[in-house]
Amino acid sequence: MIILLSNYIIPLMILFVLLYGTYKKVPTYEKFVEGGKEGVSLAISLLPFLLGMIVSISIFRASGAMDAFVSLIAPVLTFLHVPPDIVPLALTRPISGTASLGVATDIIKTEGPDSYLGKLASTMQGSTDTTLYVLTVYFGAVGIKKMGDALKVGLLADFIGIIASLVICYLLFG
């Protein structure tokens, strides 16, 4: 059911956008190409972020330090039904979106995209955004120096997103 629903969402959205665009007399193909160019530069600009983080995590994992770290905290986490391998992602998610994309990729690669961990990592990466990035970009751009409760609110919201991903994946896929 979940797979079926998810399978329909994207094709239906595409169909709708194409038909609606034609109805509104948008030069669809031209606009598609225009937007697509942005996709190329976006992917290229992601490369250094992704490469840097993937190399760093691979070193951590290949050295055996990751396993040591995970088995250290495993007892507490398994008690809470939290897979210990997800911890590095939960820690990087609020700090940097591109960095956590690297971590999520690493989990998907090593555990497989259709494993429980793979799905959990995908959901976690997709469902929250990075507080520190949003905070720096938005407040930085307009020169807000006194942030008030903003950081606390943002980080707590991230925390809820992480917990929500854990619970929902446990219910849907666990």
Next chain:
Amino acid sequence: MVHIIWVGLAAVGIVYAMFNGTIEEVNEVIFESANEAVYLIISLVSILVFWLGMMRIAEEAGLLTKLAQLFKPLFTRLFPDIPHDHPAMGYILSNFSANIFGLGNAATPLGIKAMKEMKKLNGDKDEASRSMITFLALNTSSVTLIPTTIIAIRMQYDSIAPTEIVISTIFATFISTIGAILIDRYFYYRRQGRLDYDHSIK
């Protein structure tokens, strides 16, 4: 902060490898994983080009503005400090709509414009206003319908159902957004409470 995590992972890994006898594996993995990152990006290009192209059509057809209209009644309640027809409200709504479609690049400039307008409303002070904090909370809990990048990565690693996580992501995003709004309200009323207390002492 990301600097510390990044250096920490690599440095701890290398030092640990020296004692654990895994330095050979580490040496190999440095070049292997760098190579892999490049392949990964090349595979990401395909889906990003397609999706951003589609979304440009949606934007051009006025779907973003339509969506903004749909959410307006809700947002006037979320941002009681902003007058209904103030440009700040327009930018907040279009930023939100762009986020829903996963258009991070389009969302950021709109968000910055929204912030500028909110700063004006707040008398150009360098302090974060109530609306700014609410806006930030909404943005960090990121309402995204289609997590394009992660779907692309799942495809790259031969997932049998790359889009299976769309539903779980929507649920999680929904809950975290509700949570963010509640937390924001809680902190707002706490600030108000403290102000009242200060006034009563004076």
